[in-house]
Amino acid sequence: MQLNSDGTKPIYVQIAEWLENEIIADQLRTDDKVYSQYQLAELFNINPATAGKGLTLLLEEQIVYKKRGLGMFVTTEAKQMILVKxxxxxLTTMVQEIVLEARRLMVSEDELIELIKCARSGEERK
Structure with a gap:
């Protein structure tokens, strides 16, 4: 993964999201040891303190837990919590934006639903 240092999203948030993606993809599972802040710093060529802030975000959200002297580990509920979050x-924000744009473009509710169905199935709209 490439971090976007020019974007509006802080690096530590991107680190937390990358770890969340690893959990969603089952690359990290319940009770698996999570990368240390130093491993993350080396992996992404960033300051260890920045990586630590990303880990702290996940700790505060109870996506990971700390074992004293051993590191951080994925909680049992982590994947479900991330999906719900x-x-x-x-998703709610994206849908609201799509609905607003559809109104501006005078796309009916039925047309919008059909677009969503087509996009979900991977088909081209007729």
Whole structure:
């Protein structure tokens, strides 16, 4: 993964999201040891403190837990929590933006639903 240092999203947030993606993709599973801040710093060529902030975000959200002297590990509920969070935050925002744009373009509700169905099935719209 390439981090976007020119974007508006802080690097530590991108680190947390990358780790979340690893959990969603089952690259990291329940009770798996998560990369240390130093491993993340080396992997992404960033300051260890920045990587640590990304890990702290996940710790605060209870996606990972800390074992004293051993590091951080994926919680049992991590994958489900991430999926719910992303549905509630990202998907809702995206749908609201799509609905607003559809109104501006005078796309009917039926047309919008058909577009969504086609996009979901991977078909071209007729």
């Amino acid at each position: 992303r549905r509630n935050e990202r």
